[in-house]
Amino acid sequence: MRKVMALILTLVFVLGLASFAAADWEKCKACHNGKVAPDEAAMKAKFKTADEFVKAAMTSPNAMMKSQQGDEEVLKKTAAALGFK
Numbered sequence: 001m002r003k004v005m006a007l008i009l010t011l012v013f014v015l016g017l018a019s020f021a022a023a024d025w026e027k028c029k030a031c032h033n034g035k036v037a038p039d040e041a042a043m044k045a046k047f048k049t050a051d052e053f054v055k056a057a058m059t060s061p062n063a064m065m066k067s068q069q070g071d072e073e074v075l076k077k078t079a080a081a082l083g084f085k
């Protein structure tokens with residue numbers, strides 16, 4: 001019984017972490033879908049490092065990005081989730 005519980009807890013933990021990392025970009029994708037704003041592929045083509053990506057997000061003059069610019073940590077996590085180093 002304890003083994004089963006441990007297994008379930010581990011699963012919940014791992015899945016929770018995975019969806020947490022992906023959740024950030026999920027939010028961005030509402031706009032970053034290649035129509036409203038550049039999509040994932042375009043971002044990867046344009047920026048090489050996490051720093052470049054976060055800086056561009058923080059300094060974007062676009063009004064739609066204003067709501068994203070309050071929390072640099074979220075942007076950093078999103079950069080990591082997208083595979084930027």
Ligand code: HEC
Pocket residue numbers: 024025027028029030031032036037038046053054056057058060062064065068074075078079
């Ligand atoms: C409400 C819509 C919206 C949301 C949500 C949004 N963005 Fe944006 N974002 C934009 C628009 C519009 C631009 C301007 C696109 C352009 O300049 O071509 C932009 C620009 C950017 C840029 C700069 C692109 C460049 O070429 O300079 C980055 C980086 C970026 N967003 C990252 C993010 C991240 C990361 C998130 C999620 C945490 C996010 N955005 C969420 C609409 C949004």
